[in-house]
Amino acid sequence: MEQAFHTKAIHRDNPAAHRILKAVVYILLLAMAFFTLIPFAWMLFSSFKLEREVFSYPMTWLPETWHWENYSLIWQKVSLLTYFKNTAFIAVVVTFLQTLTSSFAAYAFAKLEFRGRDALFLAYIGTIAIPWQAYMLPQFIMMRSIGLYDTLWAMVVLQAFSAFGVFLMRQFYRGIPTDLCEAARLDGLSEYGIWVRIMLPLSKAAIATLVIFTFVNTWNDFMGPMIYLTRDENKTIQVGLRRFIQQYSADYHLIMAASLCSLVPVSIVFFCLQRYFIEGIATSGLKG
Amino acid sequence: MTTAARTEESPAARRSRRRKTLVAYSFLAPNFLGFAIFTLVPVLLAVALSFFEWNGGDISRIRFVGFDNYANIFNVSKVAEKGIGYFFNRVDLGIAMKNTVFYTVVTVPLTIACALALAMLLNKVRGAVVLRAVFFFPYVASMVAICVCWSFMLMKNGPINQMLMALGVNYNKSWTADSTMAIWSIILVSVWRNMGYYMVIYLAALQGVPRELLEAATVDGAGRWKQFIHVTLPQLRPTTFFVSVMMVISCFKIYDVVAIMTDGGPGRATKMLVTYIYDEAFAKIRYGQASAIAMILLIIVLAVTIIQFRSEKKFSAD
Numbered sequence: 001m002e003q004a005f006h007t008k009a010i011h012r013d014n015p016a017a018h019r020i021l022k023a024v025v026y027i028l029l030l031a032m033a034f035f036t037l038i039p040f041a042w043m044l045f046s047s048f049k050l051e052r053e054v055f056s057y058p059m060t061w062l063p064e065t066w067h068w069e070n071y072s073l074i075w076q077k078v079s080l081l082t083y084f085k086n087t088a089f090i091a092v093v094v095t096f097l098q099t100l101t102s103s104f105a106a107y108a109f110a111k112l113e114f115r116g117r118d119a120l121f122l123a124y125i126g127t128i129a130i131p132w133q134a135y136m137l138p139q140f141i142m143m144r145s146i147g148l149y150d151t152l153w154a155m156v157v158l159q160a161f162s163a164f165g166v167f168l169m170r171q172f173y174r175g176i177p178t179d180l181c182e183a184a185r186l187d188g189l190s191e192y193g194i195w196v197r198i199m200l201p202l203s204k205a206a207i208a209t210l211v212i213f214t215f216v217n218t219w220n221d222f223m224g225p226m227i228y229l230t231r232d233e234n235k236t237i238q239v240g241l242r243r244f245i246q247q248y249s250a251d252y253h254l255i256m257a258a259s260l261c262s263l264v265p266v267s268i269v270f271f272c273l274q275r276y277f278i279e280g281i282a283t284s285g286l287k288g
Numbered sequence: 289m290t291t292a293a294r295t296e297e298s299p300a301a302r303r304s305r306r307r308k309t310l311v312a313y314s315f316l317a318p319n320f321l322g323f324a325i326f327t328l329v330p331v332l333l334a335v336a337l338s339f340f341e342w343n344g345g346d347i348s349r350i351r352f353v354g355f356d357n358y359a360n361i362f363n364v365s366k367v368a369e370k371g372i373g374y375f376f377n378r379v380d381l382g383i384a385m386k387n388t389v390f391y392t393v394v395t396v397p398l399t400i401a402c403a404l405a406l407a408m409l410l411n412k413v414r415g416a417v418v419l420r421a422v423f424f425f426p427y428v429a430s431m432v433a434i435c436v437c438w439s440f441m442l443m444k445n446g447p448i449n450q451m452l453m454a455l456g457v458n459y460n461k462s463w464t465a466d467s468t469m470a471i472w473s474i475i476l477v478s479v480w481r482n483m484g485y486y487m488v489i490y491l492a493a494l495q496g497v498p499r500e501l502l503e504a505a506t507v508d509g510a511g512r513w514k515q516f517i518h519v520t521l522p523q524l525r526p527t528t529f530f531v532s533v534m535m536v537i538s539c540f541k542i543y544d545v546v547a548i549m550t551d552g553g554p555g556r557a558t559k560m561l562v563t564y565i566y567d568e569a570f571a572k573i574r575y576g577q578a579s580a581i582a583m584i585l586l587i588i589v590l591a592v593t594i595i596q597f598r599s600e601k602k603f604s605a606d
Contacts (some may be wrong), residue, residue, distance in 0.1 A: 017465065021512075022413075029409050033422050036480070040429075042447060043437045055445040095428075101319035108315035115309060120316070127327050129593045131541050133562045134586040137569045137578055138333035139326060161322030191311050220430045222544045227570060242434045242548065252440060261434035270428045273420050277428075282492035 022148060041261075047071070047257035054252040070257045076280030077248060082233055083240030090155045090236060098214045099207055100258070107195050109166065110173035111181050121170075121277040124163040133223075140227055152227045155225035155236070159218055165210055168280075173199060209280030212273045219266045223274070237262045334586075338453065338579035357435050357580035379579065381558050384564040391471060392539035395478050396532055402483040403531070404524075407490035408516070421489070423484035435548035439464050439478045467557040471548045474558060482538075486531050493527035494520070533596040537589050561585050 041061075046054045049063040049068060073268065074080060108114070109121050137156070140149075148154040176199065184194045190205075225236040241262050245255050270277065338357055359365075363379045375382035406423055410416045426434060441448050442463035444590040454458055463473040497520055505515045543562040546552060552559040552567070561581065569578035 026412060027408050028405075029413065029419060030411075032406060033419060036423055036426060036484070039434060039437045039480075040425075040439060042432070042441055044438070054440070055443065057445055057450070059445075059447050059450045070296070101322065105316045105319035105392075108312045111311040112308065113313065114312035117312070120320075124323070125329065127323075127331060129590060130331055131537070131545065131585060131589050133541055133565055134582040135330040135334040137565075137575060137582065138337055139330035140569075141575070142326075142330060142333070157322060157326055161319050161326060163323060163327070166319060166323075191315070195315070216428050220428070221565075222431050222547070226547070227566075238430060238432045241430075241436075245432075245436055255436060256440070259430075259436055262430050262433050266428055266430060267425075270425065271421065274424070278420065278424060278488050281488050 015232055033140035043256045046253055047260050049253050051251055051253050067253070070253055071261075074244075074254050074258045074261070077254065077259075078240065078244045079185075079232060080237075080244075080261065081242065083237040084265075085233050086152055086234060087219060087236040088236075090152055090159075091215050093156050094159045094218045095211055098162065099210050100162060100163045102198070102210065103169045103203065103207065104195070106169030106173050107191075107199055110176075111172045111178060111194075111199075112191065124166055128163050128167060136223075136227065138146045138282075143228070149228060150230050150234055150259045152229075152234060155218075155221070155224055158224055158228075159214075159221070165214065168210055168213075169203065169206055172203055176202055204277075206275060208273060208276040212269060212277045214279065215269055216277075218264055303519070330573070334579055334582055337575060338583045340579075342575040344477060344573040344575065353576065355605075358404060360577060361580050361584075364458070368491050380556070380559065380564055381584070383580075384559045384561050385584075387471065387556075387558060388540055388560045391542060392536055395475050395539055396535045397481045398475070399482050399535060400528065400531060402479060403486035404435045404490050404528075406483060406487040407494055408520075410487070410491060411494050420484075420488070423487055425484065426481045427485045431544040432548055434481065435477060435545055438480075439549045442473050464550050465554055470554060470558045473543075474545050475550060477549065478539075478542070482535070482575045486535070489528060489531055490524070493524055497523045503570075507591075529599060533592060536592050540585065540588055561588075 006196050045061055045063060048066045048068070050067060053060070053063060082266055109117065109124075116163075143154050143158075148157065180198055181194050184198055185191075189197065220238065221236070222238045225239045226242075229235050229239060232240075232243070241258055248254055314572045336581065339352060339354060339357070340350050341353045361379075361381045363375070363381075367379065368377045376386050378382070388418045410419055410423075413419075442445055443449075444460065446462075448463070449459055449461075461469070499525065501519050502515060510518065541562055542560050543566065546558050546560055546563050547566075550558040552563045555604040562585065565578050565581045568574045568581060
């Protein structure tokens with residue numbers, strides 16, 4: 001805000017140049033927005049077309065007639081509903097477990113003194129640097145040997161205990177004054193009580209960030225389900241969509257309709273909570 | 289508070305300290321158990337597995353082979369005979385490394401340029417909040433959906449080729465099926481998807497550029513461009529460094545876009561390190577060899593991380 005004020009002051013002596021500059025900025029921004037949104041627009045319009053219309057020459061943007069039936073067809077062709085249910089199950093359970101256990105562990109790392117704290121924490125952040133792809137195979141072999149292969153629970157335990165969540169919450173908890181905890185301890189509140197009554201209510205913003213991060217990552221996860229889930233009734237929306245693409249590779253219009261459907265839940269979550277998401281990235285600069 | 293407790297530790301104090309530790313562990317336990325079993329143990333096993341040969345099946349078939357897996361993936365005997373060119377043109381690992389490095393070297397600067405440009409443009413305009421969400425949106429959109437959409441758009445008769453034709457460029461092929469353009473289509477999707485994410489980081493960093501410096505530059509008669517080159521850009525250096533390191537790491541882990549758009553092809557034109565690991569592990573079921581490749585990935589990523597840590601110290605010391 002102040003920045004804008006400031007530039008205005010500089011350019012007051014040359015309002016015409018300032019106006020031209022403003023116009024150029026907006027034109028560039030609109031061009032970039034166009035580039036960003038064009039695939040989504042193309043996806044939307046194609047999803048209402050007939051198969052032969054999608055790659056017609058010369059190209060048309062809008063469908064000749066809007067074929068709403070495409071959207072009912074896709075649900076009959078593959079078990080999209082099952083995929084949605086599976087993904088929602090995994091996303092909700094992972095998000096819940098992740099948030100709960102991370103904020104719990106983060107409290108110990110941030111506010112409690114105990115032996116081995118620093119070494120343990122180092123082990124946690126050390127593994128953030130290790131790419132999952134480097135150890136996905138032994139993890140897979142382990143999961144298979146305990147009978148979790150091709151179950152939704154495999155996806156749950158795979159993602160519910162990430163070091164990232166603990167790190168994010170700990171950073172936030174460290175910002176909460178320790179005096180607050182001390183005072184509560186003097187008042188006879190147990191550590192669990194402090195966590196419930198003081199830490200949780202104060203960390204709503206951090207929790208929101210973690211929730212949306214986890215939800216989006218789980219919803220969009222592709223490689224995990226690809227490795228673990230083979231039976232159709234266990235597939236998530238990402239791998240299910242891929243199956244659909246492979247099976248009906250020439251039904252471009254239906255593929256686009258199914259793709260668009262897969263975007264809907266995550267888009268709703270994003271646009272409702274985008275402030276937390278974007279601010280979370282801006283402050284932590286971290287990637288899930 | 290702890291020092292006092294430690295010097296004159298009575299049994300009661302010791303008991304209270306032990307109780308504190310127990311309480312702390314009870315906070316850690318739910319997360320730590322899951323973390324230890326599903327992350328720490330596999331990490332250690334991954335290192336070990338790269339020295340064994342095991343092609344699936346019963347665990348009793350596992351056999352210690354020392355560095356054989358590494359010798360195999362580097363194809364040491366052939367490379368020794370035919371030179372390093374053979375490694376990068378014929379050996380799977382060499383091709384995967386070459387492709388991954390090429391992809392990284394192109395994607396990182398392009399994404400940074402776009403992200404920084406977006407951040408500069410958005411920095412002081414009205415409607416920034418809405419536009420910020422628009423540019424960020426591809427980052428949260430599901431990979432499968434956006435990748436399949438892009439590969440359709442890049443098909444022979446797709447909208448991109450038709451638009452190019454209107455501009456006089458006649459490229460009459462599917463991008464993803466052409467051995468030179470396939471990797472470019474992956475770069476295109478990556479830049480398109482990630483620029484909004486890094487834009488957000490740059491936007492935050494821009495708020496930290498001291499206004500006095502910009503003012504001083506203006507007083508000295510610097511135009512906007514000079515102001516950007518001589519003040520803003522140097523001020524953003526730590527951010528740019530941080531962003532590049534993060535991006536290099538995530539580029540080395542690329543899998544989704546490739547798997548959906550080209551599946552490593554045509555031929556081996558877009559084979560990446562992770563695609564290679566996946567093929568060896570889950571298609572060819574050569575666990576030892578897959579783990580050896582995974583260790584190469586791990587070493588590269590850790591090296592980049594260590595460079596980051598070192599330089600971060602330097603940055604904060606400055």
